[in-house]
Amino acid sequence: MMKNRDHRLTLWLLIPVLLVLIAYVLYPSLRTFLESMNTKEGVGLGNYEDFFTQESKTNLEALWNSVYISLLSVLASAIIGVPLAFIFNRYDFPGRGFFSTAAIMPIVLPSLVGVMAFMFLYGETGLVPNAIKDLFHLDEVPFKIGGVSGILIVHAYTMYVYFYMTVSAAINKIDPSLEEAAHNLGAGRFSVFWKVTFPLLTPAIVAASLLVFMISMASFSAPFLLAGGFRVLSLQIYFSKINGDMEVAATQSVILSIVSISFLLFMRWYQNRKDYRMASKGIGAHRSEVKNPFMKWMLVATGIIGVLILLLPHFTILLLSLVPDGTWTWQTYPSVFNVENYRLLFEDPNIFKPLKNSLILSFIATAGNLVFGVLTSYLLVKRRFVGKGFVDVLVMIPWALPATVIGMNLIFAFNEPSIFSFGNILVGTFWILPLAYFVRHIPLVVRSTNAALEQLDDSIEEAARSLGAKWFYTFRKVILPIIMPGVLAGTLLAFVESVGEFPTSVLLYTISNRPISIEIMNQLRMFNMGQAAAYGMIQITLIAVVLLISNKVFGVKAEKSLS
Amino acid sequence: GGSEKGSGSENKEGKDFEDKIVVYSPHGKDILSKFEQQFEEKYNIDVEWLDMGSQEILDRVRSEKNNPQADVWWGAPSTNFDQAKDEGLLTPYEPTYADSLADGFHDPDWNWSGTSQTPEVIMYNSKKVSADEAPKDWDELLDSKWKDEIIIRYPLASGTMRTIFSAMIYRDFKDSNDPAKGYEWLEKLDANTKEYSANPEMMYNKVAKGEGTISVWAMPDVVMLKENKNYPFEFIIPESGTPVLTEGIALVKDAPHPKAAEAFYEFVNTPEAAKLLAEEFYRIPTRDDVEGLPSWITDTEIKSMDIDWKVFQENSDEWMKHWDENIKNGDKEIKE
Amino acid sequence: MASIQIDSVQKTFGKVTAVDHLDLAIKDGEFFTFLGPSGCGKTTTLRMIAGFYYPTKGVVRFGDKDMTRVPPEKRNTGMVFQNYALFPHMTVFENVAFGLRVRKLNIKEVKARVKNVLEKVRLDQYAERQVSQLSGGQQQRVALARALVIEPEILLLDEPLSNLDAKLRDEMRSEILRLQKEYNITTIYVTHDQAEALSMSDRIAVFNYGVCHQVGTPAEIYNEPANDFVASFIGEINLLPASIEEREGGLAHATVLNGALPRPVAVRQHNIAKTGTDGQGTALAIRPEAINLVDSSRSEDENVFPGVIKEIHFFGSVINVMVQVDNQPIRVHTLNGEVSRSLHVGSPVFVELPKERIRVIPMVSGDPS
Amino acid sequence: MASIQIDSVQKTFGKVTAVDHLDLAIKDGEFFTFLGPSGCGKTTTLRMIAGFYYPTKGVVRFGDKDMTRVPPEKRNTGMVFQNYALFPHMTVFENVAFGLRVRKLNIKEVKARVKNVLEKVRLDQYAERQVSQLSGGQQQRVALARALVIEPEILLLDEPLSNLDAKLRDEMRSEILRLQKEYNITTIYVTHDQAEALSMSDRIAVFNYGVCHQVGTPAEIYNEPANDFVASFIGEINLLPASIEEREGGLAHATVLNGALPRPVAVRQHNIAKTGTDGQGTALAIRPEAINLVDSSRSEDENVFPGVIKEIHFFGSVINVMVQVDNQPIRVHTLNGEVSRSLHVGSPVFVELPKERIRVIPMVSGDPS
């Protein structure tokens, strides 16, 4: 028997969460683990032994490279994301709304086309280095990206958004009187930021760091495209798989997950040392008025220039989409522009089908993520139960494993009827893809919601309950509206990622639900760079429109809980 | 044979076909739509196709083993098919035109048959390198004058490159049964290589823009890029002979629409189809009875390397793994 | 039935024991006050009654019903949180209406009741403001209104008036009392304002370090404190450690320790507290306002001692005079009236400690101040 | 130099005017108190001095320096926020040490000073706790310690003791005063506790609706209130709307309006406030403790009126007696002493309004209560 109703409520909430996690995360992942235990001599840890004792040490080298690149990626993303979030949320200036939305555009970049855009921009024959070279009559291009620096730049570029979004959501929740108190005690702008604002953002920063660390560990396109031979663990997995060594691939995946999860545990420990609930008395939220005009405009200028740089790859894709095939091959700069690529695309009567598919799939998956994520996060942050750490780890696994592995896990698990699929074979049906997106993006919503909940004073919930509100009512009317910005940050990220998701899509899509990323990939495979770019532009526009609408619709609501 | 029960629709020739067929193919939208349209016109069978890379098709057919979705797998190097055959993913089928296929162009058990052949060639940037300068044979690639001029596609993920690299090892291996010599050769190539590109587009781009000037690649692609997309590329068939890949077609085991699948199997390798593929899509046919082929095929003399693909299939994974772990110079690619 | 029974309740946070072996019986409709120094466990106890904390040990009952583990929303309590806990995303109106909406009242009634209670807390013009745009006291009143409007069976008020000015406080007090009597709401009140506690409460419990020292009516607590902690916590008091000696005819004589006073002091036998003197001795306790400043003509009377004025403090209507009698400083309160104008620092006076008003109580805190 | 000059400062939030045309000159080292009802603009004014708000109009000066737009960290003020604003991610020690660390003191001195101040606020055992694990009053003391430890030039205290019990409050008060005198810190204090305001302050400013009604020493404010708002806000007072009639020989006679009292009341000419009576008339103001309850032998004396006891309230050391004289209820305070024990509701008494202690003041609030 349960001790009391409160525990019972926790249990009622926990059951569905656990069911979903076990069915769609744990069970498939166990398949990977079991796979990794297969050796030529039967079941055992032989593959793990090989991993560490291998003569050429390529695996260890890859592991080490992955870890340090991931750590550097976290750092670089934070350095871009946190200040941008700060600038766009603390200062008001003309066009702030536009720029703050534009700042999340990097995540909209279709992965392959996006990295290629980088090459066109900053590679040895790229536009920017050559433009500088020609402008200043240099003999050599002044710089070019590639190798580790290239990977880092692309990572920082695409992943700072996680910092930007979660921190933006959190920054408005900080009681300004805390910063005022620090100023009042004599702390300058800088030390207030470092000693008060920044630490108070810890939940958000931890959330983002986790997301970025893990996604860099599992990142594929950037190391693959930018440093073909450079060894990182995610590539090793891919090559093992291509080489047909499924057990080795599985072993490497498990090790990658272990590293990622260790990082998760470390971050959790770090965060739990302190308290971030703004439990100060009453509602202190008087918006701070302190403004130093010079500083302000400096920051604002930095912000705007930053956003412009961030949008360069998008412009490059636009440029590529306007250059007809075959007119920009050996030339340094393109010379012919027209809408030929778009014309070719739109000749296809089915052009809008993948768009529609992507939207529907992403919508279904994201709706699931929203409900599941908020619930799970609430359990993790505000409820006490045994095995919390385990649930926390389960939640992050889909992010710790490379996307292809997730896809394969799902295939293993659902190409035969099981109770978790209600006795159906899911592989080859419409539903497998939304399921995959859902599983992949569980951590996004959970993490960003965690960050918001972590800052919420418990007595707000208590007040509602003592006024007679049932848990669910309280949750809907009080907690949810207050944490909305954090939830939205995660949900939007999940949606955008779903629309662009490639690695699982390619394994699982069917004729009836072919999404947009596959279409782009196919264009690329047929060497239609221009049309791929045109498709990319359509994707970007689509997501931008969705972002804009959600900003308009939800923004209003979220704004209220910010004041 | 009309042994199928139920839902087949009557076609012009009075055979019973299912009314639908699913094709997995890496051939791309242009080819697939064209053949879809022609096939539907002729047989009144609805064609659905999934367009994806051949490795992905293999993965997918494997993963759908319990619940096959596809009927036909059209287009992949023979090595891929061999692998699928070993895993029991294919159904044997001997087409009506079996006689027109040379022995190397089909599986001995007819698990697959070839539709086109792909000779591997040395490709160069014709704006930077003249035809005289260009290397004429594989071994010339090792000349130090090409240091940092060679850009090749990262081989592990590419069937084409795996074939070329394996062939280089195989040259000596077939006699000595020892890959050491071949490894040595690859090491020297590695020393001259500036960069391994992750995908073909990057490689084309870099060679076209002159970041490097030489590469090795499949001949039909080079022709296509040159003729269709204006790339400044030319190719050279290595004098000592070159591996020629066979791309084929196969039927998926337990396919839901086996009859229609056979019809499609036949349809895409008729002489007319082969000619169309050659003319519009730069594919060299395997059938020896195709008339009126374009000049770039007829004018080129291909010296085919004699290869036991069985040996290839058995060893190439290991060779590539060795290359990846021991030969590829990890530091080199990060030189910037 | 909303009487509250707290049976040997204990609450610990890790190693900290916030409440220890607490037994309380609060009657239906009673106005009950928790008094005690900062950090003594008042809020913790309230929160256990509201259901936000579960006692580590012990039972909480409402009437006959064991409520120890019933969730807060099933308890029908209204609470004003010490930190207000207003909903930041709602306006004043929405905050106050929340409890009514939960109870599915129709919109018209909700409006009417919210309007009514906002008028009572003088915030009717602020209904549409966001709560973050209110001053501290205004926020506190919103919290109060939110708890009052649902007319709960039990009202838990954690320093609900601490940020209000005296006048408003007065009005709010009457309002709370009126409501409490009208609907017979059992009320538990936490305050640091003793005047408030004494004037409003039916009964008072005095806490220290998680332990309850005395429960009683205001007069009991004030006039017959159980020990020196209660005596010195409520109001000002002169505590003279003493030993009781001769007892005869309802009278006793107490010798103040350390020879602080020149003569023994006469006390009434019935004013000696019955509770055992657990080893720390006894003290004479007398309120400053009970002491009379008399003139030299009475210098030989019982319990009259000569002294010198050391300090005079002005506290509004009362004047606080510190008189040094031998080694013993004695605090005397006198009204800010004509008489007091003649008092000056340094002048000699006589103090009379009327024996009726001296209590003899055990010492528990070891620190007679 | 830390005198503070506030010159015709105004602050509006949207349509709300929180502070209007405020002029204040606070002297170096002065202990200055803001008094006023909830929402009258005290916090807003403090925040303008601390630099968190910029005045919509007007200038703030420290000494001769215009500080209106100087950022807060350059002002060397220490502030206790009404909502505490403790850093939730720091322990008690870290919170208090923050200001010292910012000033780059060496670690040993930081430790010593924090320890010292924590002892003063009785929190030395709590140094390593997270602030969320403290009770309300403990949190408030952390806030206080944090502001005191930096020994700023200007101390801004926004109800720093509202959640403390009377004893602790007393100790904290002395501590604040001691520090203030020792380091000559200019202090601005917001409180709702009048006794506190009266006993601690050098001068007091009384606000209402963003307007300052009177600035003066405690005695001035208490004994010579500028108008009925000030009079009734500070302490209790009897206000009798009256018209002043015959004036002769330093004496005047006032007729209480509506015939509430049977006879005119004698008042001293010099007790008539000089400020103009902006149209709302004048009132007699007399403190309850100034009124004497006399026996029938004096029934014919000047300013003695017969009445009946309506209510008796017990307020600790003081007893509040409500006497009905004709139509006029009159509030009288008397000590909880021997005399008061003979008072009973319903019994007739005589009240004397000593003419020395009656003030005649203008009425501005329109609501004499």
Ligand SMILES: Nc1ncnc2c1ncn2[C@@H]1O[C@H](COP(=O)(O)OP(=O)(O)OP(=O)(O)O)[C@@H](O)[C@H]1O
């Ligand atoms: N940010 C704001 N937006 C709108 N109105 C505000 C804002 N801050 C304060 N006010 C209003 O200004 C007035 C003065 O507020 P202030 O906080 O100065 O009051 P206060 O004197 O400190 O009151 P209390 O004693 O209740 O704390 C109040 O009526 C309040 O509602």
Ligand SMILES: Nc1ncnc2c1ncn2[C@@H]1O[C@H](COP(=O)(O)OP(=O)(O)OP(=O)(O)O)[C@@H](O)[C@H]1O
């Ligand atoms: N969550 C907690 N963790 C650890 N200790 C706690 C916690 N909550 C309260 N305490 C401690 O328990 C004791 C009692 O706290 P409580 O809040 O009940 O005091 P209180 O009587 O309400 O005091 P105040 O008048 O200052 O509000 C305090 O010493 C406090 O520090």
Ligand SMILES: [Mg+2]
């Ligand atoms: Mg408390």
Ligand SMILES: [Mg+2]
């Ligand atoms: Mg205030």
